[in-house]
Amino acid sequence: MRHRHFARIAVIGSVLMLASLVTAVSVSAQSSVPAIFKDADLKLGEELIAQHKCTACHVRKVGGDGSQIYRPLGRINTAGFLRGMVEQCNTALNLGMFPEDVTDVAAALNRDHYKFSQ
Numbered sequence: 001m002r003h004r005h006f007a008r009i010a011v012i013g014s015v016l017m018l019a020s021l022v023t024a025v026s027v028s029a030q031s032s033v034p035a036i037f038k039d040a041d042l043k044l045g046e047e048l049i050a051q052h053k054c055t056a057c058h059v060r061k062v063g064g065d066g067s068q069i070y071r072p073l074g075r076i077n078t079a080g081f082l083r084g085m086v087e088q089c090n091t092a093l094n095l096g097m098f099p100e101d102v103t104d105v106a107a108a109l110n111r112d113h114y115k116f117s118q
């Protein structure tokens with residue numbers, strides 16, 4: 001009987017350890033936001049994406065909900081490159097976004113589609 005008691009303690013112990021491991025992993029997932037997006041205003045980014053009709057035009061190009069235009073495994077492979085792409089669209093389409101706006105938009109796209117950690 002003693003053995004069984006020890007086994008139960010061991011099981012409880014490993015469940016607790018697993019729980020703290022899961023917590024640690026989710027905390028580190030949060031801190032894996034790329035440095036250039038650390039202070040980004042994600043809500044404003046979303047609003048700017050809606051305001052500038054980014055998705056409407058992308059839908060015309062790729063159909064569906066337009067999100068297929070965002071290819072995390074394509075040529076854009078870092079947060080800096082992603083921000084640069086948004087800046088390029090900003091300039092080419094004459095959207096008139098400020099540099100912080102471009103960062104906010106890129107950060108929102110990163111959170112929802114690209115998920116770069118650097």
Ligand code: HEC
Nearest residue numbers: 052053054057058061069070071072074076085086089105
């Ligand atoms: C007038 C149409 C149009 C508008 C408006 C537009 N885009 Fe695009 N966008 C495109 C097209 C077309 C491509 C594909 C270019 C290519 O891959 O050759 C593209 C590609 C992109 C890509 C690169 C996707 C990838 O992973 O290769 C990003 C990022 C992007 N757009 C962001 C935006 C954002 C943000 C906005 C709004 C602020 C926006 N675009 C507005 C037409 C548009």
